[in-house]
Amino acid sequence: MAAFRAQGLAKRYGNVTALGGVDLEVAEGELVGLLGPNGAGKSTLVKIACGLVRASAGTAEVAGAPAGSPAARGALGYLAELFRFPGWYNADELLALHQRLAGSEGGEAERAELLDLVGLTEARSRKVEDMSKGMQQRLGIAQALVGRPRLLFLDEPTSALDPVGRRTVRRLLEELRRRGVSVLLNSHLLSEVELVCDRVVILSKGLVVAAGRTEELARPRGVEVDTDAGTRLFDSARREDAPRIVAELVAAGEKVYGVRVLETTLEEIYLEAVEGETS
């Protein structure tokens, strides 16, 4: 059973179409990156999945239950793009509240584990209002993980984090994959998505315009060879052409120092898919 499945999912706000019929599936334990320009419908999709927004058409299921139903909400964790926690709570109290709301029986051990996972052990008694934005974002991720959800929706989870914080989140995502948690990661940081996600889905104007593994979506851009005469680009060559090119160069008396098979990067795939669209 898929952790998340959307079929023909559409959402209209008056005359504006936020989603125009999206089909999307996240398998058990899969980490899927959701990409797209501002206004592409990424957050709307996630909000429908979480039961925050009602779909105009189509269906969405979380762990086999209709999105928005108590069973679906019980199976997911969610970190919104724009979120705030009550400033008067400390980190431990906030997680305790969400344990009660989620029906988690993890108790103090679960809270301690989650705070450790996001690097906030030392800040467990610190009030939210005294935390930096980055700390609040990491606390938000810990909150989303309360109750051991099967599926995690993370909407721009690293937008307020510094490079160290981002690496912490990356490691956290890898740990979640190891534990078999499915993740739908909505992010603008392509390098981050490329590093951790099994698959990417690119939305543009409410429609899926590209989907698949990065290497599946990538197109060859030639082979680059470093020789004693300089760097030479064979732009129509593919990976399987590399041995032949090297052999020919050596036979021609050139010294070969390095060979690189070039492919389009995720950034290029993305820009091509959204055709330069921006918000």
Next chain:
Amino acid sequence: MRGAVIVAGYAVQESVRRRVFPVVLVLTLAFLGLYSFGVYKAYQSIDPGSTESVGNGDQLAIVDTQVLFSATLFGLSIFAVLFLGTVLAIFLTHAVVRGDAERGLLQPLVVRPVGRAALLAGRFGAAALVCAVYVVLVYAISLFVMHWVTGWWPDQIVVPALELAAAVAVIVAISLFGSIFLSAIANGIAIFMVFGAGLVAGLLGQIGEALNSDSLNTIANVSSWALPFEALYQDALNGITSETAGFTKVALSLGPFGGAQPAGAWLWPYVVAYLAALGAVGLWAFNRKDL
């Protein structure tokens, strides 16, 4: 039910730990201090053992000065208690749905399995409880201050306190309902205006009663049904001198807090039905709301 209790616990914590609480505490202490001082000084300026005679010969009427003084000033305190309770109710509830959603506070709670009905019920229960306890406490303190200074007890003590508690619960419900549709500031302003409109309608009713004006009485009656906190307030005011008779009652009815009318036996069932209807429509709208 369990979800509503969890949300209510969260909301009670919030009401006590937010910065609004010290403000309400200071306002309350200021009111009680000024009220106590005012009652004490004003009572010194009258002769409490005396009765005022109005008229002459066979038409002589007696006004009990102590009752007139005490009931009028206690009526003032009931108004102040309701006002402070309303301020608290609005602060606790004006931003619960749309305001909190716009700030990103609501979404992490709503995605949890407890659901929207529990969230609304818990929020209502907590705010109504906090406000009810608050008004009953301040009502009781002002009553004891009055008794300590003048030795007077109102004709009814418990029922007016319960009616004030119910009145703030109605304001909590209206404010929560408004928060589904309006942004925080707009809702806060709207509820204060609704509260003011209710009180003005009540005053019009009192004037209508004195002038025997059907039009003013109709306006007051319709307002009391539409905004039952006003009917509860009027009934509470009426209750404190419900057994006072004679010219003292007439003199009281001419004052700003003495002309209140009893609301009748249907008041309580109507208030319950009103809250239930408001809750049902509010939940329907909340369930359809995109966050």
